[in-house]
Amino acid sequence: MTLTADGEKPSTRPPHPLRAEAVRGFAPWTGAAVLLTLGVLLTGASARWQGGWAETGAQLHDSMLVIAPLAAAAGCLQGGRERRRRTDELWETAVRGRLARFLASAVPVALWAAAGFAAAAALALLATWPYARGDRPHLGLLPGDAVLLAACALVGHVVGRLVAWRPAAPVLAMAGYVGLAVPATASPGAARHLDAALSAPVGSDPVWWQPMVMAVWTGGLASAVVLAYAARRRYTALVPLAAAIAAGALLVRTGDGLWHEDPLASRQVCDTSTTPQICVNARYEGLLPQVHEALSDVTGRLAGVQNLPVRFEDRPGAPRRGEAQLPMLAPFGWSVVRGRLADPQQYAWEAVAELEDRGDCEGTMDPRVRRADDAVEHYLAPSPHQGYFDELAAEGGAAERAELTARQRARARLASMGEEERRIWLSAYFAAAGDCGARGVPAL
Known part of the structure; x- marks a missing residue:
């Protein structure tokens, strides 16, 4: 047995690929891009939200129209990385299963996108605190927004794996923006509540279970897409799909009841x-x-x-x-x-x-x-x-x-x-x- 200079046994266990992707890969740049983009958006509109807790929460949520397509584009870029490097065939010969390889590459991007949003949200709340003149922080929508970003990154990764087209990432971002913006501006109807980026009424809060159900809706759809693409038994995608359909049905059925007026507002x-x-x-x-x-x-x-x-x-x-x-x-x-x-x-x-x-x-x-x-x-x-x-x-x-x-x-x-x-x-x-x-x- 060969010992090191300090007399210790050398480590023979290679670092986990998930850790390598999360620390040195493209994923940290995704978090930085989300943080920077959201910082620019918030700074440009600071006069409209800085000083009001409800206004800050609503502005952070409304930014999903831009940040969620950005996360999808980042996932798409990461998904097409092996094809651009011409190592996709070599990657398919790895010992790990297809789903494990997919998650090792996709999950860090999703987590970093959510982390960038969380950091920007924390900075926005700190920027509001010295100027707030009443009320309390409105944080109910933030967890669901973070799940939306992670879900968009995962779906974007699948698109990047499937579409061998260099402009796929920006086209996906534009399509995502349209897909989120159109329901919010279309004629009112219960189906618009399926839009995870639907503008929040300032001075109103979601009912306590709305963020969880919205997270099941967006996260379930993304999980179904991932399992349908990468799982060995693709029928397992039916489980998260069923959960997403149930959550979507609850959102549509409840409609405007998803929101209640903040007692302070009246x-x-x-x-x-x-x-x-x-x-x-x-x-x-x-x-x-x-x-x-x-x-x-x-x-x-x-x-x-x-x-x-x-x-x-x-x-x-x-x-x-x-x-x-x-x-x-x-x-x-x-x-x-x-x-x-x-x-x-x-x-x-x-x-x-x-x-x-x-x-x-x-x-x-x-x-x-x-x-x-x-x-x-x-x-x-x-x-x-x-x-x-x-x-x-x-x-x-x-x-x-x-x-x-x-x-x-x-x-x-x-x-x-x-x-x-x-x-x-x-x-x-x-x-x-x-x-x-x-x-x-x-x-x-």
């Missing part, structure tokens, strides 16, 4: 120290101090004014009786960017416009009402772009200049009133909120 958190009260969606409770600060001048100047709505509400749809609509905090990227109000002055002006409640008066509003609205907005929260629009009117025709002069006169008249007189005027003005005609709107 709850409001209010600051009752002002009139009107200021309420925001409970998912963004931490933004309430910023909204209060943005509206502090408005609520301060409305102190003692009668006929105001009871509260500002941050909810979709028409406001209920006695309420006024706040500018919506969501979707992110407009009013809110990375946990901060993007433009508090613009936000306050939009809130005052909702107080006036004349959204249905377009084209029918009396000019005197329009001037009164302009004067109230200028007094409570002037638009940050008001100076620009005034300059345009001043450079226009005689009618535009006359209207500008009338608006400026109305602004000056309201600003010059004493506090009690202005309070009485504003009370009468808000009593006529929502009217398109001049009746009931006090003159300026």
